[in-house]
Amino acid sequence: MTFTQQETTRLTNDERDQLNAQLARDGFAVLPHKLPADLANDVIGAIDRITAEQRQSNRSVQSVKLHNCVDHDPAFRRLMMYEPALQLAYDAFGPMFHLNQSNFISRVQEADQDAAKKDFAASIDWHADGPRPGLFPRVDGMMGLHYLKFGYFLTDLTHGTGGALQVIRGTHRHEELDGNKKNFNVADYADDLVEFNVEAGTVVVFHQALWHAAMPNQSEVERKNVYISYCPTWMRPVDRDFPAAADLENLSAEERWLLGEPRPAMRWWIPQGDDASRMARFARKPE
Numbered sequence: 524m525t526f527t528q529q530e531t532t533r534l535t536n537d538e539r540d541q542l543n544a545q546l547a548r549d550g551f552a553v554l555p556h557k558l559p560a561d562l563a564n565d566v567i568g569a570i571d572r573i574t575a576e577q578r579q580s581n582r583s584v585q586s587v588k589l590h591n592c593v594d595h596d597p598a599f600r601r602l603m604m605y606e607p608a609l610q611l612a613y614d615a616f617g618p619m620f621h622l623n624q625s626n627f628i629s630r631v632q633e634a635d636q637d638a639a640k641k642d643f644a645a646s647i648d649w650h651a652d653g654p655r656p657g658l659f660p661r662v663d664g665m666m667g668l669h670y671l672k673f674g675y676f677l678t679d680l681t682h683g684t685g686g687a688l689q690v691i692r693g694t695h696r697h698e699e700l701d702g703n704k705k706n707f708n709v710a711d712y713a714d715d716l717v718e719f720n721v722e723a724g725t726v727v728v729f730h731q732a733l734w735h736a737a738m739p740n741q742s743e744v745e746r747k748n749v750y751i752s753y754c755p756t757w758m759r760p761v762d763r764d765f766p767a768a769a770d771l772e773n774l775s776a777e778e779r780w781l782l783g784e785p786r787p788a789m790r791w792w793i794p795q796g797d798d799a800s801r802m803a804r805f806a807r808k809p810e
């Protein structure tokens with residue numbers, strides 16, 4: 524599919540307020556703007572290139588999931604810099620946040636749905652992210668927000684059979700679910716089940732403790748999407764080691780910051796010099 528929509532703009536302060544209120548209440552929100560066309564097309568191009576290479580080198584590969592995709596094509600680094608996402612990460616964590624995780628999934632139609640349910644790239648059963656996730660410290664008795672995750676859905680899911688992301692509204696606040704996967708029965712939450720059968724270009728943001736899943740793709744439309752998340756700089760990323768300075772040459776100061784530019788230990792915690800102003804353009808401005 525080719526995108527035609529125009530460049531999006533920064534979120535307004537009102538939009539930020541609304542999205543943050545939805546995130547606190549429901550654990551997720553849909554961003555008001557679709558991805559800009561040029562960015563979406565570049566990311567799809569990168570996904571298509573990498574999946575074609577993987578399928579060529581191993582004929583049994585169908586659905587593909589690639590972790591730490593920002594290190595595999597500059598298009599994913601551009602997506603990491605998506606302004607509305609960085610504005611919301613700034614709202615959540617202040618200036619000291621960086622990349623937590625990046626991956627893409629390209630999910631083909633699965634004829635054998637039962638087999639696909641056992642293949643991590645082809646479907647993902649109900650879970651919340653993080654270490655179980657309740658081994659993260661609680662904040663005010665609740666599972667705290669330790670990372671904020673953005674799902675970029677690049678292909679049409681409005682047909683309803685693409686194995687879209689599903690979430691259960693408000694479950695980031697259900698601490699009784701922590702570590703209780705065996706007792707978790709989705710039917711108990713039917714009223715709060717939300718499935719993102721969305722148009723191409725839609726961006727969904729969610730709290731890492733929200734329960735979510737994606738069933739196998741039953742349609743002929745290959746489902747392509749990227750997940751990128753951000754966390755405080757005092758947390759290590761899930762899927763990458765920090766790079767050497769030489770690996771960051773020619774990148775912007777903001778990109779180097781998000782990717783974990785080498786620095787003395789204390790500066791992952793306490794900003795020095797321009798550390799706290801690196802991401803300043805994502806802060807709120809008077810309107």
Ligand SMILES: O=C(O)CCC(=O)C(=O)O
Nearest residue numbers: 628647688735736737750
């Ligand atoms: O395939 C999906 O969309 C779900 C991904 C997921 O559950 C995860 O990244 O934790």
